[in-house]
Amino acid sequence: MSAALMPTYARLPVAFQRGQGAWLEDTTGRQYLDALTGIAVCGLGHGHPAVTAALADQAATLVHTSNLYDIPHQNALGERLCALSGLDQVFFANSGAEAAEAAIKLARLYGHRRGIEQPEIIVAENAFHGRTLGALAATGNAKAQTGFGPLPAGFVRVPYNDPAAVEAAGTEQTAAVFVEPIQGEGGIVVPDDDYLAALRRICDDRGWLLMLDEVQSGVARTGQWFAHAHAGIRPDVVTLAKALANGVPIGACIAGGAATGVLGPGSHGTTFGGNPLATRAALAVLDVIEADGLAARAATLGTRIREGFRDRLAGEPGVREIRGRGLMIGIELAHPCPQLVAQALAAGLLINVTAGQVVRLLPPLIMSDAEADQLVSTLAPMILAVARETDSPAVAGA
Numbered sequence: 001m002s003a004a005l006m007p008t009y010a011r012l013p014v015a016f017q018r019g020q021g022a023w024l025e026d027t028t029g030r031q032y033l034d035a036l037t038g039i040a041v042c043g044l045g046h047g048h049p050a051v052t053a054a055l056a057d058q059a060a061t062l063v064h065t066s067n068l069y070d071i072p073h074q075n076a077l078g079e080r081l082c083a084l085s086g087l088d089q090v091f092f093a094n095s096g097a098e099a100a101e102a103a104i105k106l107a108r109l110y111g112h113r114r115g116i117e118q119p120e121i122i123v124a125e126n127a128f129h130g131r132t133l134g135a136l137a138a139t140g141n142a143k144a145q146t147g148f149g150p151l152p153a154g155f156v157r158v159p160y161n162d163p164a165a166v167e168a169a170g171t172e173q174t175a176a177v178f179v180e181p182i183q184g185e186g187g188i189v190v191p192d193d194d195y196l197a198a199l200r201r202i203c204d205d206r207g208w209l210l211m212l213d214e215v216q217s218g219v220a221r222t223g224q225w226f227a228h229a230h231a232g233i234r235p236d237v238v239t240l241a242k243a244l245a246n247g248v249p250i251g252a253c254i255a256g257g258a259a260t261g262v263l264g265p266g267s268h269g270t271t272f273g274g275n276p277l278a279t280r281a282a283l284a285v286l287d288v289i290e291a292d293g294l295a296a297r298a299a300t301l302g303t304r305i306r307e308g309f310r311d312r313l314a315g316e317p318g319v320r321e322i323r324g325r326g327l328m329i330g331i332e333l334a335h336p337c338p339q340l341v342a343q344a345l346a347a348g349l350l351i352n353v354t355a356g357q358v359v360r361l362l363p364p365l366i367m368s369d370a371e372a373d374q375l376v377s378t379l380a381p382m383i384l385a386v387a388r389e390t391d392s393p394a395v396a397g398a
Contacts, residue, residue, distance in 0.1 A: 019046025
């Protein structure tokens with residue numbers, strides 16, 4: 001890494017120069033199977049022809065105007081997202097963190113309009129919503145927060161997957177509940193089937209907004225357009241980003257119900273958010289997912305991968321759990337396993353370890369069965385070896 005860059009990442013010793021489908025090629029010409037997709041970003045893989053054609057045409061036509069003017073592709077994308085979500089309005093930003101900021105501002109304004117002097121938002125332990133100050137304050141990661149205080153106040157933290165804790169934490173100052181339908185950075189934590197429905201009932205009873213962070217879980221990754229669809233509920237606010245434009249920066253805060261109309265002229269804004277290039281790319285992504293049935297494909301492929309790992313890792317006490325939904329997959333080991341990332345890289349496979357001991361897999365929706373089987377056959381022996389190295393320095397000293 002160049003010394004000209006701030007060292008905010010502990011980068012792996014590889015640089016990629018091109019990609020195609022589920023594969024990346026480094027600057028030496030070596031191929032890597034991508035089971036991480038830029039952390040759930042390239043859901044259609046790399047170099048998808050429909051996205052490439054849309055980007056090339058739009059780049060040659062019009063890249064940016066600003067939100068001082070009407071943007072036809074933004075209008076079309078907003079209408080598509082509202083139709084898919086059943087909600088009513090969209091604010092476009094550039095990232096998941098910015099979408100979270102929009103949701104936080106919306107919740108506070110909603111609270112003030114209800115006469116709450118100091119509106120509070122209930123959030124979850126081990127959550128991750130982003131690294132801007134507001135999103136970081138909502139995030140349940142002390143390591144990420146260290147050194148950046150004082151963080152904005154107004155967030156009440158409760159255990160994840162515990163509706164009773166949410167209900168008990170509520171006060172007259174509560175304006176909203178903001179959680180992930182599946183915790184991604186927190187370790188691919190899938191809550192109980194009735195968790196979101198219980199939160200919906202609590203918010204309805206108390207007049208609170210239910211806000212869901214679908215930045216990692218949305219855009220068909222879990223087998224539905226939105227992860228909350230598995231619970232059969234409709235939130236008041238949904239945040240999206242990552243896979244929405246397959247690598248072109250875009251974020252979205254979608255509002256409905258009591259959240260409709262809260263943000264108005266002058267209450268929020270963005271220079272780049274929702275520009276013609278990003279929204280054209282996102283429209284192409286939605287078209288491909290719909291035309292190719294990739295939500296259903298994510299469900300089928302995710303089951304194949306999880307079952308493959310269960311078969312190969314069965315009975316291993318060092319593997320605590322294989323979990324997930326669709327192509328959002330976590331394999332939790334009994335001990336920290338950071339060495340797996342470098343070992344997989346050396347074998348031509350891109351993975352991630354999050355929450356210390358959870359192997360996180362976020363493969364592209366276009367991955368073939370053969371590639372899925374290759375992922376399992378390559379990674380499973382490495383997991384077995386690490387799971388059995390309980391006394392190794394890498395594990396004992398982690």
